[in-house]
Amino acid sequence: MVDFVRRAQAVTREAAAIAGTRPRALTEGLSRLLGSVNIWFWAIVGLPTLIAGVYFFAIASDLYSSEVKFIVRGPNKAPTSAISAMLSSSGAAGGSEDTYAVLDYITSRDAARRLEREVDLRALLSRPEGDLITRFPGIWFWRHDFEALYSSYQRFIAVERDSNSSVSTLAVKAYRPEDAHRIARALLEFSEQLVNQLNERSRRDLVGAFQREVEETEQQIGKIQTQLTTYRIQQKMLDPKSAATGPLELLAQMTAQQTNARAQLAELTRNSPNSPQIPLIQTRIASLDKLINEQRTKITGDSDSVATALTEYERLDVQKLLAEKTLASALVSLESAKLEAQKQQLYLETIAQPNLADYPLYPKRAISFATVVVSCLLAYGIAWLLIASVREHASA
Known part of the structure; x- marks a missing residue:
């Protein structure tokens, strides 16, 4: 480089010395300068x-740019330690992973495929205004596959995130200002839909288990209620608990009558052993004994007794009561999960809408x-x- 500069200075001085005398000499000096360059x-x-x-x-070719500014807001996560608090307060902790998910989606093949389907990305990147180098398919004119389209797509978009303000910027270039605006608008809509999908997936993950528990408990209560109805029809009792009250009261009355009769018999036997009422009272006591035994068999027998019917009914009734308490607890948990899911919602807020450029910046x-x-x-x-x-x- 030093040798080249010295030779150039020497030739320039020589050319300047003869410039005032002959133009031909100046031309020869320039030729010698160019020839001296290796x-x-x-x-x-x-x-x-x-x-x-x-x-x-x-x-x-001229390229028009359309720019979008947005921010993805999510739940405020409290720092887990003093070091985390220091990092987050100083801005060194970085940004939200949800924002990077949106930015990665914008530059992904999924976004390019959707643009190809919905806004005809191939036509927008292969405008006749584009030069042979930059437009699709460019110098690789024989490649029209999606990978070639995706490679061209990446050259026309740029996304970045400011770690201090958490504001993300999407810049889209195109050969026509309306094309750049159209692509930027579509990518903004895709990003909003992605955020909504993330919210829905998070809501399903948080609420799904509790929702299934509520549904299963409701189905269990429905089955128990069906069993209770079937049992009432079989026993021909609307309420076995109320139906069991009648035999028990009748047994109590007959037992009381039996006690009174035995008391009368004992008194007559002691005071009037030859009284004609003694055989009648004895007959009455025997009848009451028989009726009491029959009534006790109805209440505590093996098969069609009131106790058997009441035991089965109480079992079903207890299952229903427990299922209803479980359902109440599940509903409370479900509401808590819904509130938590609402707190975890993400929001994409557009700060600057896509602009329609009036001058090519690139x-x-x-x-x-x-x-x-x-x-x-x-x-x-x-x-x-x-x-x-x-x-x-x-x-x-």
């Missing part, structure tokens, strides 16, 4: 710079061309230094 400079700097200049200033022709020139000069300088170092070591 072929590697033209290969590393000259040719790439020429190609970049032709492309950026003569071929590259490509940055001067900046891009200058970047190419500087990069090539740096590459040439590094190569020249390496070669000079090798020559110096070889001569030594």
Whole structure:
């Protein structure tokens, strides 16, 4: 590089010395200057710079940009430790994973496929205004598959998130301003739908188990109620508990009568052993004994007794009571789960709607061309230094 500069200065001084005398001499000086530049400079700097200049200033198509700003708000999660609190307060803890989920979706193949179906992404990226390099399918003109479309799609969108404000920015480029606006609007709608799907999935995960418990308990209560109805029909009793009260009261009355009769018999036997009422009372006592035994058999017998009927009914009634308490507890848990799911809701708030550009902001022709020139000069300088170092070591 130093050798090149020295030779250029020498030729320039010589050209300036003869510039006032003969134009032909000036032309010869310029020719000598160009000839003094070696072929590697033209290969590393000259040719790439020429190609970049032709492309950026003569071929590259104008690109319009539509920008969207949004923020994904979720539940406030309390820090679990003092260190976490310090990190979150200083902004070093990063952002919400839900925001990154939305940004990853925007750049995903699913979003590209949906754009292809709903807004005809292929047509938007292959507009005739586009140059051969950037438009779809570009220089790979023989590839029209989805992967080629997805590769082109990634060049036309950019998403980033500000870790300080948590605001996400989506920038969409297209050959027409209405195309960029259309894609940005569609991606914003897809993002909102994704957030709603995440909310629905979270709600199902939180509420689903309690909802199933409520449904199962309601079904169990329904089955028990059916069994109770069937049992009432079989026993021909509307309420076995009330039906059991009658035999018990009748037994109590007959027992009381039997006690009174035995008391009368004992008194007559003691005071009037030959009284004609004694056989009548004895007959009455025998009848009462028989009736009491029959009534006790009805109440506590083996098969069709009141006790058997009441035991089965009480078993079903207790099952129903327990199921109703379980249902009440499940309903309380379900309401708590719904409240918790509501607290866990995500919200996508749009800060800036997609704009309709009136001037092409891309490509940055001067900046891009200058970047190419500087990069090539740096590459040439590094190569020249390496070669000079090798020559110096070889001569030594």
